[in-house]
Structure formats: structure tokens, C-alpha cells
Amino acid sequence: MGGMFILSILTPSSAAGSKTINTGMKLVYIHGANATSESFNYIKSKLGTGIDIEYDSRNGFENNLKDMQSTLEGRTDLVFVAHSLGGIYSLHLANSMPTAVKGAVTLSTPYGGAEVADYAQYFLPFSRLMRDIGPSSWVMKQARNIKIQHPWTNIVTVKGQSAFMHEPNDGVVTIASQKHHEDMELVEVDYNHYEVVLSDVVVKLIKERVNKFKK
Numbered sequence: 001m002g003g004m005f006i007l008s009i010l011t012p013s014s015a016a017g018s019k020t021i022n023t024g025m026k027l028v029y030i031h032g033a034n035a036t037s038e039s040f041n042y043i044k045s046k047l048g049t050g051i052d053i054e055y056d057s058r059n060g061f062e063n064n065l066k067d068m069q070s071t072l073e074g075r076t077d078l079v080f081v082a083h084s085l086g087g088i089y090s091l092h093l094a095n096s097m098p099t100a101v102k103g104a105v106t107l108s109t110p111y112g113g114a115e116v117a118d119y120a121q122y123f124l125p126f127s128r129l130m131r132d133i134g135p136s137s138w139v140m141k142q143a144r145n146i147k148i149q150h151p152w153t154n155i156v157t158v159k160g161q162s163a164f165m166h167e168p169n170d171g172v173v174t175i176a177s178q179k180h181h182e183d184m185e186l187v188e189v190d191y192n193h194y195e196v197v198l199s200d201v202v203v204k205l206i207k208e209r210v211n212k213f214k215k
């Protein structure tokens with residue numbers, strides 16, 4: 001796990017250099033399934049480093065969630081920046097430690113579950129990930145019922161097409177699933193599931209939301 005750092009946003013200043021604005025909040029980066037914290041390298045180069053949460057989907061959602069809760073125990077002023085399944089972890093974490101969290105910006109998170117997983121698990125019966133992310137799993141059922149208690153934005157990716165899904169999707173998850181939670185801000189961007197972490201437009205959106213969280 002990475003160490004804890006305070007988020008700093010650099011803004012243009014005089015010729016003498018740049019001025020650092022300290023928000024006093026801590027970014028918590030949670031990657032998607034089968035990825036690592038390296039997927040946030042571009043975003044971190046613009047926003048600053050934070051707490052990197054690493055996990056292995058093969059360990060199961062519940063076990064990973066407990067490990068994350070232990071990692072974040074005693075921390076405050078947390079802001080989640082999470083991709084895909086990382087957003088589901090963020091939602092569960094924020095629900096379990098509400099006073100420690102300021103808000104979240106999630107990217108391409110399927111809050112209604114990944115529909116294809118309910119079918120894929122029949123072909124991949126030993127895949128813990130497929131059992132965890134399907135709409136009928138306890139993970140997603142609980143996620144759908146969690147009441148959002150913090151400022152929360154999901155950046156919805158609308159570009160891409162998977163041959164395994166009939167509904168409009170971003171190449172990995174459906175747009176409808178990304179829009180499942182109506183009690184959060186939803187912002188559409190014309191990127192696919194993977195391009196979203198490499199976008200300056202998305203970096204700007206995250207910065208704007210984080211600045212609102214500190215008020």
C-alpha cells in the first residue's frame with residue numbers, strides 16, 4: 001500500500017514557480033478488477049499522489065473490503081477516486097465509515113452490477129469475480145440499496161461496444177448500470193471503459209468536484 005499524502009493542486013503562478021494549494025483532504029485511489037494502482041498514473045500526475053488501495057479480486061469482495069477498512073481505519077477527510085469495481089468498494093466503504101469520508105468521484109462504475117457476469121459465471125464457475133459483480137450478487141444488491149450520504153459523482157463512459165451485450169455499453173459495462181443510482185451526480189463523457197483514466201477532461205471534472213468537497 002502507498003503512504004498517505006495530502007492532495008495538492010498546482011495552479012499557475014509567477015515566474016518564480018507554482019503555488020501549491022493544500023486542500024487538507026486525502027485522495028484514496030481504488031482501481032478496477034484485474035488492474036492495479038498503476039492505472040491511475042496519469043490522473044495522479046495531475047492531481048497528486050494519495051492512498052493507493054491494492055486488491056486481488058480472487059480473494060473475494062468481502063475479504064478485500066475488510067482489508068480496505070483496516071487500511072483506512074483512523075483516517076479522516078477521505079475522497080475516493082475509483083475506477084469501475086473500485087467504485088463499488090468506495091460505496092461500501094463510505095457506508096461503513098461515513099464520518100471519515102468527504103465525497104467520491106467514480107469512473108465507469110456499474111452500480112447496477114455487470115449483467116454479463118450472471119451468464120459468465122456458468123462458463124467460469126470458479127471465478128470469484130464473476131460471482132461478486134453480477135446484478136444478483138449480495139455485493140451489488142447491497143450497493144443498489146445503499147443510500148448515498150456524501151457528495152458523489154459517477155463519470156459515465158458512453159463510447160464503446162461489446163459483442164456480449166445488447167444494451168448500449170462502454171465496452172465492458174452497460175451505460176444503464178453506470179446510471180443505476182439516481183441519488184448521485186451522473187456526468188457522461190465520450191470515452192470507453194479504459195480511456196477514461198487517460199483523459200484531461202476527466203481530470204478537470206475530478207478537480208472541480210474535489211474542490212467542492214472542501215467547502
